Amino acid sequence: MSPQNAPAPAARVPAPTRREQILKEAARLFAERGFHGVGVDEIGAAVGISGPGLYRHFAGKDAMLAELLVGISGRLLAGGKRRVAEASGPPGAVLESLIDGHIDFALDDRPLITLHDRELDRLRDSDRKLVRQLQRQYVELWVEVVRELYPRVAEAEVRAAVHAVFGLLNSTPHLSRPGALPGRAGTAALLRRLAHGALNALSEG
Structure with a gap:
């Protein structure tokens, strides 16, 4: 060569x-x-x-926990904003990019999902409020994209659907039984189909 x-x-x-x-x-x-x-x-x-x-x-374990939970909330929001800015084409393509980004998080950062569910209340008030603030902004990012795709669906219904999809994707810590799913690629493909199916159901209302 x-x-x-x-x-x-x-x-x-x-x-x-x-x-x-x-x-x-x-x-x-x-x-x-x-x-x-x-x-x-x-x-x-x-x-x-x-x-x-x-x-x-x-400074100690509390500082580690705060950096982990505040950090992942900030990275999800920053990554979502970047994907919205960089995605080209119709709203469906933007939504697909958001879904893929969240699937990457859900598969690669499972311990952080478990930490959030179990330990969020251990953060001091200011850190917990910051996590919630970042999460609300991330939700609204998705809501705006989904409403562009389904403009006739009520905002409250779209927001509920977005939260439901997050719950579905963030179930990955419970999918770790050996042999339960065909590897990372297979799991990602399944989650992608389920997320799109859940949001596509908005058109049936």
Whole structure:
């Protein structure tokens, strides 16, 4: 093969920072055993540093939990806005992009879904309010796109349908039984069909 025809090198993915490694392991351990069931020493051991060494990165477990839950809410909103801005074509194509983005989250960040369901009330009021604020903005992003697709459907019904789809997609922590579904690609395809089916039902009202 000549140099001109050689394939371009794959883009190098930056290695996770120590802070990102800590957060990933903290999320996994909190989801598996509960916030109070995990000690700082165990989180440190999971990333190869002493428990006290974690305090160079975080003030404590509460700070880790806040960064995890506020962080994922912010990333979902930012990712949704980017997809709406970048998607081309009719509202259906924009909605498809939003669904695909949320499926990626639901499959790749299952511990964070479990954390949100179990531990949100442990956040201090200001952090919990911020999570809720970011989530409301994310919901409204979807509602606006779905209403463009189904302009005759009442806003309250669209909002209820969007919340229902989130519940469907965020069920992934309960789908982890070995052999239950045909791998990530098969699970993503199933979730995609179910989400589109649920929202397409709005046209039948």
